[in-house]
Amino acid sequence: MSQNHSKIHLVELEKLRPHEEADANYLKELTQQIASDKILKYAIVADQKTNVILDGEHRYNALKNLGCKRIPVIYVDYESPNIEVQTWRNGYNLTKHEVIEAALTGKRFPPKTSRHIIKNSDTPVHISSIEKKVDVPLEILKSDLKLVPLENVRTAMHTNLKDALQVYARFLKTENVDVPLILDKKTRVLLDGYEAFQALDLLSAEMVPAFQIDINKVEINATENLTKEAILKAGLKGEKLPPKSFTLLTEHLAINVPLKKLSKREKQSKKVLKVYNSSLELLHEGWPTPLVKLNSFSTSNRSVWAKLECYNPFSNSVKDRIAWYMIKEAIENGEFKHFLYEATSTNTGIALTSIANILGAKTRLYIPMSVQRASDIYLEILGADVVRLPVGLTVEAISQVDSEAKAQGAAHLNQFENDANLKAHLKHTAKEIDQQLASIGLKPTCIIGGLGTSGHMSAISLYFKAKYGDDVKIVGVQPAPNEVIPGIRRVETGMKWIHWTSFDQIVDVTQEEAIEAAIKIARKEGFLIGLSSGAVVNAFQKIAEEKGVYVLVFPDSGYKYAEQFEKPQRLSIEKHFQQKPPPSPTKTREG
Structure with a gap:
C-alpha cells in the first residue's frame, strides 16, 4: 500500500537527528554548490516519531554550515512495513532499531552505511x-x-477568495496554522x-507567522515583465496586482x-460599559x-436561540455588516468614490447611506416598486437619492x-457579487454565534x-461545516x-456564494406564514x-x-414593514395566540 508523502514540513535543524557521519569532501562540495545556487533544491526524509534523518544527511549538514535554521522535511512512519533498511556495505546487516539508536545516542555510523527502501505504489524504490x-x-x-502584527502586512496583489476559503477551512478545523x-x-x-x-484575516487573527527576508536576495516567480520594484510599489501604493501575479515558493x-x-484572549466579562x-x-x-434564548x-x-441583527446601529439589520465591509474594502483598494450607487430593498441602502454620510459621500439607491413606501421616507431623511424601478x-x-x-x-x-459581503460574515457573524454558544x-x-x-448563511455554512462537519445542520x-x-428570494433567481458551500435543506415559506410567525414572536417573546x-x-416550526x-438568524426588526402588517386580516389572526384574559386585580386593604 502506498503512503501519502505530499506534505513538506519546515523543521528546525536542531530537532533533527542524523545517524551517519558526513563525508567531509562531499560535504564541502555540496555546501559550496548550495551556497552558489542560493536555494535548497530537495527536501530530506525523516522519521515522524523520532526525527531521525533517513535520507539527506549531507544536505542537513550543509545547511548547518551555511547558518540555516530550518530545512524542508518529508516525514514517514519508519515503523511501517513499507519501509525497510538495507546497507551499502557488503556482508553487513542493519536493523531499524540500530539506525534509531545510532541517531539518538550520537554513536553514528560511517558515511553511506544505511540504504532505505520504500514501497511506493507497491514497487520497492530508494527512499x-x-x-x-x-x-x-x-x-x-x-x-x-x-509573529508579526497582521495590520503591518502590506499586500501587493488581490487574492481569489475561493482559494483562500480552502485554507480558512483547514485552519479553522485543525485550530492550527500550517502556512508561513x-x-x-x-x-x-x-x-x-x-x-x-x-x-487569517477572516479568522480575526491579530498576529501572523512570518519569515522576513530581503527581496533582493531571492528569485520571484512572476508574470512576464513584472519586476520586484513593481511588486513593492503595488504593496506600498495600494494599487494591487491581479491574483497569482507572482509567487516565491514552488511548494x-x-x-x-x-x-x-x-x-x-477574548474578554470574559459579559457586561461592558459601551x-x-x-x-x-x-x-x-x-x-x-x-x-x-426563545423560551416559548x-x-x-x-x-x-435568536441572533438579533436588529441591534446593528444604522439600518437596525444584518446589512450594516456588509455595508461597512464593502466600503472598507473599497477604501483599502482605492476604489471608493464620492458617489455610491446600489440596488437595495431598503436595509443595505440605509446602512450604505448612513456610513457614506459619516465619510462625506452620497448615495443613489435603486429600489423595486414592490418595496414598501416607507423606505423612501427613511432614505430621504438620510439624504439618499431614491430611484424606483x-x-x-x-x-x-x-x-x-x-x-x-x-x-x-x-x-x-454591488452587494450581490461583492466578496466583502461573505467576508464580513465569515469574520464576524459566524464566529460570534460559535463563541456565544461555546460561552455557555x-x-x-x-x-x-x-x-x-x-x-x-453561506458564510455560516462555510464556518460551521469546516469546524464541525455534518454535526451542524444548515437550513436556508x-x-x-x-x-x-x-x-x-428564491435560490433560482441567482445567488453567488450559496454554490460555494452546502446546505442541508432549503425550506419554502409563504408571506402569510412569515407574518403569522412574526406576530407569534411579538406576542410570546x-x-x-x-x-x-x-x-x-x-x-423552524416545520423542521424542528x-x-x-x-x-x-433574525436579520432585522419589524418596524419597516407596517404596510405588510397593517391589513385587518393580519392583525385578526388570533387562532394561534388565544389566551385567557388576565385576572382582574385583587383589591387589598392597606394597613
Missing part, C-alpha cells in the same frame, strides 16, 4: 524517490519565524502566502503554529449582536445600476436563516413560489421582528425536532 523538489531560498531557511507568510523585511510587503493571509512548506496564539469615540465605532466595536420554543431537551426583485436592477454608475463615474459596490457550553445542532444575497429559507417576502425573520421562525440546539 529518495519521495523527496520533492522544493527550491527554497536560503534566505528563508536562515530566517527566524516571528514570507515578507520583505524592509517594507513588510507580502511575497508569499496570500491565501493564508486572507484566511507549500508546512509549519505548526496554534491558531489561538495569534489572537488576544462608550464609543465615533458612530462608526458603534458599528464594528459594538459586535457581537445579542444571542437570546425551548423545552427541557431543546434550546432555541419597475422590477419585482432587487437583483433585477443590477445591470441598470452598473451601467449608470459607470456612465456617471460612481462606485457600484453549547454547540449548535441546526442554524436556520433566510437567503437574500446568500452572504450571511426562501419564499414559496410566487410569494414575496422582503429581504429574501415581546419583540417585533421583520418578515424574513418570521419566515425563519416558520421554517424534539431535541437539539437551534439558532435562528
Whole structure:
C-alpha cells in the first residue's frame, strides 16, 4: 500500500537527528554548490516519531554550515512495513532499531552505511524517490519565524477568495496554522502566502507567522515583465496586482503554529460599559449582536436561540455588516468614490447611506416598486437619492445600476457579487454565534436563516461545516413560489456564494406564514421582528425536532414593514395566540 508523502514540513535543524557521519569532501562540495545556487533544491526524509534523518544527511549538514535554521522535511512512519533498511556495505546487516539508536545516542555510523527502501505504489524504490523538489531560498531557511502584527502586512496583489476559503477551512478545523507568510523585511510587503493571509484575516487573527527576508536576495516567480520594484510599489501604493501575479515558493512548506496564539484572549466579562469615540465605532466595536434564548420554543431537551441583527446601529439589520465591509474594502483598494450607487430593498441602502454620510459621500439607491413606501421616507431623511424601478426583485436592477454608475463615474459596490459581503460574515457573524454558544457550553445542532444575497448563511455554512462537519445542520429559507417576502428570494433567481458551500435543506415559506410567525414572536417573546425573520421562525416550526440546539438568524426588526402588517386580516389572526384574559386585580386593604 502506498503512503501519502505530499506534505513538506519546515523543521528546525536542531530537532533533527542524523545517524551517519558526513563525508567531509562531499560535504564541502555540496555546501559550496548550495551556497552558489542560493536555494535548497530537495527536501530530506525523516522519521515522524523520532526525527531521525533517513535520507539527506549531507544536505542537513550543509545547511548547518551555511547558518540555516530550518530545512524542508518529508516525514514517514519508519515503523511501517513499507519501509525497510538495507546497507551499502557488503556482508553487513542493519536493523531499524540500530539506525534509531545510532541517531539518538550520537554513536553514528560511517558515511553511506544505511540504504532505505520504500514501497511506493507497491514497487520497492530508494527512499529518495519521495523527496520533492522544493527550491527554497536560503534566505528563508536562515530566517527566524516571528509573529508579526497582521495590520503591518502590506499586500501587493488581490487574492481569489475561493482559494483562500480552502485554507480558512483547514485552519479553522485543525485550530492550527500550517502556512508561513514570507515578507520583505524592509517594507513588510507580502511575497508569499496570500491565501493564508486572507484566511487569517477572516479568522480575526491579530498576529501572523512570518519569515522576513530581503527581496533582493531571492528569485520571484512572476508574470512576464513584472519586476520586484513593481511588486513593492503595488504593496506600498495600494494599487494591487491581479491574483497569482507572482509567487516565491514552488511548494507549500508546512509549519505548526496554534491558531489561538495569534489572537488576544477574548474578554470574559459579559457586561461592558459601551462608550464609543465615533458612530462608526458603534458599528464594528459594538459586535457581537445579542444571542437570546426563545423560551416559548425551548423545552427541557431543546434550546432555541435568536441572533438579533436588529441591534446593528444604522439600518437596525444584518446589512450594516456588509455595508461597512464593502466600503472598507473599497477604501483599502482605492476604489471608493464620492458617489455610491446600489440596488437595495431598503436595509443595505440605509446602512450604505448612513456610513457614506459619516465619510462625506452620497448615495443613489435603486429600489423595486414592490418595496414598501416607507423606505423612501427613511432614505430621504438620510439624504439618499431614491430611484424606483419597475422590477419585482432587487437583483433585477443590477445591470441598470452598473451601467449608470459607470456612465456617471460612481462606485457600484454591488452587494450581490461583492466578496466583502461573505467576508464580513465569515469574520464576524459566524464566529460570534460559535463563541456565544461555546460561552455557555453549547454547540449548535441546526442554524436556520433566510437567503437574500446568500452572504450571511453561506458564510455560516462555510464556518460551521469546516469546524464541525455534518454535526451542524444548515437550513436556508426562501419564499414559496410566487410569494414575496422582503429581504429574501428564491435560490433560482441567482445567488453567488450559496454554490460555494452546502446546505442541508432549503425550506419554502409563504408571506402569510412569515407574518403569522412574526406576530407569534411579538406576542410570546415581546419583540417585533421583520418578515424574513418570521419566515425563519416558520421554517423552524416545520423542521424542528424534539431535541437539539437551534439558532435562528433574525436579520432585522419589524418596524419597516407596517404596510405588510397593517391589513385587518393580519392583525385578526388570533387562532394561534388565544389566551385567557388576565385576572382582574385583587383589591387589598392597606394597613
